[in-house]
Amino acid sequence: MVQNNLLAELNAGQFSGAALGHVQAILSDITSAISAANAAVSTFGNTAGAEQTLRASQLSIINAVNSDPVLANPAPATPLPTAPAPAPHNLAEIGEMFDYVASQILGGVNDGNRAEITDDINAVISDMQALMTANPELFDGLTGVHADTIVRQLQLELVYINDPTISPTAAQASSDNILDIIKIVQSDANLADMATQDGVGGFSPLPDATGPAPKYLDSGVQTVFLAHFIAQSNSLGKQAVDLAGSQDAGAIAALIDDLRAFEKSVTDFDASQGATLGAEIAAMIKGLQTGNVALVTAAADQMHGNAADIGGHNIPVTGGTFNTDGVTVAEVLGTVAEVPPVAENSAASTPAVQQVVAPTISVEPVAVATADVSIGEVDHAQSGIPELAHHLHHTWG
Structure with a gap:
């Protein structure tokens, strides 16, 4: 294993000058040690001679390393680059997903689409929370309160669509809840601006929900x-x-x-x-x-x-x-x-x-x-x- 690792580093051009010569000598010592060990095992003879060869190789390797400042103090290995964490979706992208979910909910929730709608709402909640955490400066003051309200309304929506005992009144409230979330975004200038970026728009007003x-x-x-x-x-x-x-x-x-x-x-x-x-x-x-x-x-x-x-x-x-x-x-x-x-000059003027x-x-x-x-x-x-x-x-x- 040591031999293979040194050969890989050597072939990668990691060593030069005196250090290169010392590494080549170390590889030669390792080859001698391996040969002596294999010979002792295969012939069942001259074990003492094999031990002396191994010991000599070890001392030679140690001396080569200690006498070379590059080998004695190697630079720390450069860690492999890690993939950067993906940037959170912006509000327009989140809103685009919300619009898709909203169209399904307003069209009617049933056993055939309930699981998909639940997964999508959870994704919108997670993305909203990630965006707020990564960009707190975008959610100062009232805009932050509104964004938090949207998350809570989405969590409430999960209750509406997954409670089999939900009352007819609450079932209607599910649709109203979706319209309210849209209203929150469209009524907040900051959120409304963030909900339209790079040709992508979300939390879009519904044309049939604009009446008084x-x-x-x-x-x-x-x-x-x-x-x-x-x-x-x-x-x-x-x-x-x-x-x-x-x-x-x-x-x-x-x-x-x-x-x-x-x-x-x-x-x-x-x-x-x-x-x-x-x-x-x-x-x-x-x-x-x-x-x-x-x-x-x-x-x-x-x-x-x-x-x-x-x-x-x-x-x-x-x-x-x-x-x-x-x-x-x-x-x-x-x-x-x-x-x-009271009259202007009245004593009772108050x-x-x-x-x-x-x-x-x-x-x-x-x-x-x-x-x-x-x-x-x-x-x-x-x-x-x-x-x-x-x-x-x-x-x-």
């Missing part, structure tokens, strides 16, 4: 739940922005507890759909813990955007519209009445103020969670709550 979204008239339970959702989204977001970077560990810890409790309340409400406030809450908590004001602000903006989206697509039981900037349930449900201005009055919901009152209004007790199985969850689940991804 319908508005839903809510029941009493739905009205207060949504008012609570809107108020908490805005209030917690504002608190987080105020605390971000403050180093007030106690207040930050308390707010993080409130954020997790809020997420749980929404998740419990929409348990049949599997939706959560995951991306926004996770980003906000990370920003609070690391002092990243920009990340907290982006998450708060997204939560307020969710509140505005919900308020814009639902009508309170009392009529009118939700005040999507409110930070209490009373403000979200309130009617605004301006106080008439700045005009706005009075917010919560509307009356005429049912037997019972307390609802931590909301600051009350509503009547309602049978949730017949209240339209599942339909409300279906209409709104996408904003909680």
